[in-house]
Amino acid sequence: MNAGQNSNEMNQTSVGRDLYARDLLLGYAILAPSCYNTQPWKFAADDKEIKIFADEARWLKVADADQRELYISIACALENLLIAAEHFGYSHRVSHSEDEKAVVVQIGFSGKSSTFRGQELFEAIKIRHTNRKRYQIRPIPSETLALLQDVCIEDGIMIKMAEDEETKEKMSDLVSQANALMFSNPAFRKELGHWYGQGAxxxxxxxxxxxxxxxxxFDLGKLQAKNDSKTLMSASVLAMVCSEKNERSTQVQAGQVFERIWLKATALGISLQPMTQVLRVPDLKKEAASLFSCSDDYPQQIFRLGYA
Ligand SMILES: Cc1cc2nc3c(=O)[nH]c(=O)nc-3n(C[C@H](O)[C@H](O)[C@H](O)COP(=O)(O)O)c2cc1C
Known part of the structure; x- marks a missing residue:
C-alpha cells in the first residue's frame, strides 16, 4: 500500500464521517414544530453545507398568505440543527440566500464549536411538543421567566410577556374574532380540513x-373560539415574539428565538402552545401588537405558557 492509497482512504473515511454527521443533524432538524404540522422544509446538503428551502407545496396559502408561518417553521428546524451541531461539537455559520430563497448553514466538522446553545436545549428537542390542554392556575416564578427571556440574544428581536387577566381577556376576544372570520371562509376550512385529513x-x-x-x-368557529378562550385564560403567561424589521431573515431569527424559548420552557417543565389565529388577520394583528406594547414593531409569534 502506498502513501497515495493511505490518504485516499483517510479522505473517504472523513467524507463518510461528515455525511453521517450531516444526516444526524438533519434528524434533529425535522423534529421541529411547524404550522399545522406541514413540515414545510426541504434540505439540500453536501459534506460542507446544508441549505434549507421553503417547500411551497406545503405552504398554507389561505391561512398563511404572507408566508410568515412558513418561515417561522423553517427557522425552528434551523434552530434545532444549530443546537445539534453545537452538541456534537461542529461549528456553523448561517447566511441567507435571497436568490435561492434559502437559509444556508455552513457546517465545520473540525472547527471550534460555539457553546451558546446549552445541553438542556439539545435534550429537549426530542420531548418538546405542543400542549393544547388547559394549564394549571399557577404563576411561573419571575426568575424562571427571566431564564426564558435570556434565550433571546438577537438584536432587534424582543420577547414580550403578559400575566394579567385584562390582557388575557382582551386577547381571548381577539382570538374569538379571528376564529369567526377564518372559519366563515370555506377556503380556510378546506385547507385546514385537508391537513386534518392527512393525519397532521x-x-x-x-x-x-x-x-x-x-x-x-361546517363553520365550527364558535366552538373553536370557546375552546381557545378556555385554554388561553388558563395560561400563566401570554407571550409574543416581535421584531423591529419584517424581512425574511428577521422572521427567521424571530423563529429561532421562538424555538429556543420552546425548548428552554420544555427543559424547565413548562408547557407551550402557539396561538397564531390573531396574526392571520391584519387588523387584529395590529390590536394584538398594541396589547403587548409593540405597535411600532412586527409581531411574529404569539404563544401561551403554563404548567400542564
Ligand atoms: C409557526 C407555527 C404556528 C403554529 N400555530 C399553532 C396554533 O395556532 N395553534 C396550535 O395549537 N398549534 C400551533 N402550532 C403547533 C403545530 O401545530 C405543531 O408544532 C405541529 O402540529 C407538530 O406538533 P408538535 O409541536 O407537538 O411536535 C404552530 C407551530 C408553528 C411552528
Whole structure:
C-alpha cells in the first residue's frame, strides 16, 4: 500500500464521517414544530453545507398568505440543527440566500464549536411538543421567566410577556374574532380540513377523515373560539415574539428565538402552545401588537405558557 492509497482512504473515511454527521443533524432538524404540522422544509446538503428551502407545496396559502408561518417553521428546524451541531461539537455559520430563497448553514466538522446553545436545549428537542390542554392556575416564578427571556440574544428581536387577566381577556376576544372570520371562509376550512385529513394533528386515520369532513362542511368557529378562550385564560403567561424589521431573515431569527424559548420552557417543565389565529388577520394583528406594547414593531409569534 502506498502513501497515495493511505490518504485516499483517510479522505473517504472523513467524507463518510461528515455525511453521517450531516444526516444526524438533519434528524434533529425535522423534529421541529411547524404550522399545522406541514413540515414545510426541504434540505439540500453536501459534506460542507446544508441549505434549507421553503417547500411551497406545503405552504398554507389561505391561512398563511404572507408566508410568515412558513418561515417561522423553517427557522425552528434551523434552530434545532444549530443546537445539534453545537452538541456534537461542529461549528456553523448561517447566511441567507435571497436568490435561492434559502437559509444556508455552513457546517465545520473540525472547527471550534460555539457553546451558546446549552445541553438542556439539545435534550429537549426530542420531548418538546405542543400542549393544547388547559394549564394549571399557577404563576411561573419571575426568575424562571427571566431564564426564558435570556434565550433571546438577537438584536432587534424582543420577547414580550403578559400575566394579567385584562390582557388575557382582551386577547381571548381577539382570538374569538379571528376564529369567526377564518372559519366563515370555506377556503380556510378546506385547507385546514385537508391537513386534518392527512393525519397532521396525530389522530388515527378514521378520526382524521371525520374531522376533515366536519371542518370542511361546517363553520365550527364558535366552538373553536370557546375552546381557545378556555385554554388561553388558563395560561400563566401570554407571550409574543416581535421584531423591529419584517424581512425574511428577521422572521427567521424571530423563529429561532421562538424555538429556543420552546425548548428552554420544555427543559424547565413548562408547557407551550402557539396561538397564531390573531396574526392571520391584519387588523387584529395590529390590536394584538398594541396589547403587548409593540405597535411600532412586527409581531411574529404569539404563544401561551403554563404548567400542564
Ligand atoms: C409557526 C407555527 C404556528 C403554529 N400555530 C399553532 C396554533 O395556532 N395553534 C396550535 O395549537 N398549534 C400551533 N402550532 C403547533 C403545530 O401545530 C405543531 O408544532 C405541529 O402540529 C407538530 O406538533 P408538535 O409541536 O407537538 O411536535 C404552530 C407551530 C408553528 C411552528
Amino acid at each position: 394533528f396525530g389522530s388515527p386515520l378514521l378520526i382524521s377523515k371525520i374531522c376533515q369532513m366536519l371542518i370542511t362542511q
